[in-house]
Amino acid sequence: MNRFDFIAPHNISEAVAAAAEPGSAYLAAGTNLLDLMKIGVSRPVRLIDITRLPGLDRIEWQPDGGVRIGAMVRNSDLAYDPRFARTFPAVAEALLSGASAQLRNAATIGGNLMQRTRCAYFQDTASACNRRVPGSGCDALHGENRLHAVVGWSEHCIATHPSDFCVPLAALDAVVELEGPQGKREIPLEDFHRLPGETPEQETALAPAELIVALRLPAEAARFAANARYLKLRERTSYAFAVVSAAAALEINDGVISHARLALGAIAAKPWRAREAEASLAGAEPTLEAFTRAAGFALADARPSGDNAFKIELARRIAVRALILAAEGTPEVMPALPASPFSTTPGASHVA
Amino acid sequence: MSLSISLTINGQPRTIALDDPRVTLLDLLRERLDLTGTKKGCDRGQCGACTVLVDGRRINSCLSLVASLDGADVQTIEGLADGDALHPVQAAFIEADGFQCGYCTPGQIMSAVGLIKEGHASGDPERVRELMSGNICRCGAYQGITEAVLEAQKVMADKKGRNAA
Incomplete structure (x- = not known):
């Protein structure tokens, strides 16, 4: 160091x-x-x-039912906050599916947004990486790239963003509050992380010296509380980054979907909001056909960046599965294995 | 530049003169305070061998800078037993054979103490496994570890119930 x-x-x-x-x-x-x-x-x-810094560690409920979360709130404190978990269950589930209990006790809400990619070539200073050293090349492009991006990537960088938390945040229209030398401003979470293009070193929309001070979830996002899930496929059951993940949130009235939200994780350098898929679900009945069609829209522009064509099909399937589980209803209690597709019954053992 | 950091370590107030802000809590404990019970495994937050409680919460001490911990209360494996009387989690690890080589054990035990305090596992072995996943055991003593955590949790709940009665 x-x-x-x-x-x-x-x-x-x-x-x-x-x-x-x-x-x-x-x-x-x-x-x-x-x-x-x-x-x-x-x-x-x-x-x-x-x-x-004073004032950054609070969870503040707004009069309209939205919530403002200070940047220094710890992941575990937010995930286990009863009102938060009840109102935004997919966000709580995503938080609890990330890292380990020790890391969740320490890691912060603001820091989660600032996570760097886990691309091995980014982490290895002997490798070429345009994100780490602009203009040096991308060793991932012809290297070990089975876990890399399948949407939004460029020849300059095929890394993915590792956050679970940011996936439901993108789906639920979260807003990031910033403070910098030019004063305060706020931007949608969806615009916070940037796709690589020709400048993968510019990872976020932050200006120099700008600080994340809080994150807001709007009151409208609470309408999905009864039908929201985050699902995450991993190479081991716990304490692993996603291979693919999906946050699905539905509002269902009289057997018809009135509003739908869908975002995918681990497939791009940012959480991937699937607006076309959402639009296809509005007014539809919550059926396998509707969910399969929506997942197709979500991955319509996907193409492999290397040995990772399998991720496109996996992402489609995790999206369908997340939508099915969201339609079944938010579990009464947090599943024993949060976000695991192998945990079919809340609290049930996957090995028993 | 020297920083003066006040910590309470296993109940004892300590003032640390920090000549280098790069020192992690793990290195402070092991290299400067001779508290070598806390282990260094990966040093990158991936194995959990360095788990300690800071202000009552389990964290990875390898990823924590002492410079940012001024005023914190730190508990390590050395501060767990009451004299010669083992903490219920320590006793349960022996009873359930929750280790082989023992290198990960201090971290496993501190993590288990944190887990029980957090109170989210109920009596469900699946939840215990999930909430202990930040502690890797190369010997694969996971079955014993899970049993030890469940047993210790029960013993501590019974004791609490008796004290309240």
Whole structure:
């Protein structure tokens, strides 16, 4: 790990002012940043500790029923917050399907959005990676790429975004509140992460020194509380990143879908909102045919970036499965294996 | 630049003069305070051998900078037993044979203490396995570990019930 200066600001404006110095990085829990610093992928010259900034650790319910989540709220605190889990169950399920209990206790809401890709070539400083060193090339393109992107990728980068949490957030129109040298602004979560294009090193819409201060879920997103799921296929049952994942949320009235939301994870450099699929479901009955047609729309533009054509079919299937389970209803209690497609009955053992 | 950090470690207040902000909680415990019960496995948050409680919550100490922990309460495996009387989780690991080589055990035990405190596992072995998945055991003692966590949880709940009665 390189040497760095450690700055502990007392408030947001001090933090933003300190971050204006080139080479600075904000430190929240550090569960991803410290890891990347240990392997030499991130080399900030100064760390700005935002863990003590006042006011960032609250879950605040809005008068209209929406919620504002401070950037320093820990993943586990949000996932186990009873009102939050009841109102936005797919988000809670996604949080509990990510990482391990230890990491969820430390990792923060803001930090989750800032996660870097787990592409092995990004993490290996001996490999070419346009995301890490612009213009150096992409060793993933002709390397081990079975888990890489199948939509939204370019010849410059085929990495995926690893977050589970961001997938239902994208589906539910979450908004990110930012504060930077130019003041405050907010952007839809869907616009926060960028597709690689010719500049994969520009991973997010953040301006220099901008800080995530909060995340909001609008009141409208609560209409899906009774029919919302997050499903995640992994190479082992727990403590693994998604091969493919899907967040599905339905509002069903008198046997007809009035509103539908669908987003896919681990297939692109950002959570992949499937608006055409959603539109195809509005007014339809919740049937296998309707869900299969919707999943087809969601993956219509997919193409393999390497040895990963299988992910397209898997993503289609996880989308269909998530929609089926959402239509069946949000489980009364969080499944023992959150988001697992192998956990058919809530609380049931998959090995028994 | 030297940072002065106050920590409570296993109940004892400590003031740490930190000459380098790169020091993780794991390295502080092992290299500077001679508390070598906490183990370094992967040093990247993937194995759980370094699990300790910070302010009562289990975390990976390898991914935590001491510089950002000023004022924190840290509990390690060394602070678990009451003199010669083992903590119920320690006793249950011996009873259920929850280890072979023992290297991951301090992390497993601290993780189990955190899990029981969190209170989300009920008596369901599937939930225990899921909530212990951040602790890898190379020897594969998972069956014993799951039994130990369930047994310790029961013992601690019974004890709590008796104290309340």
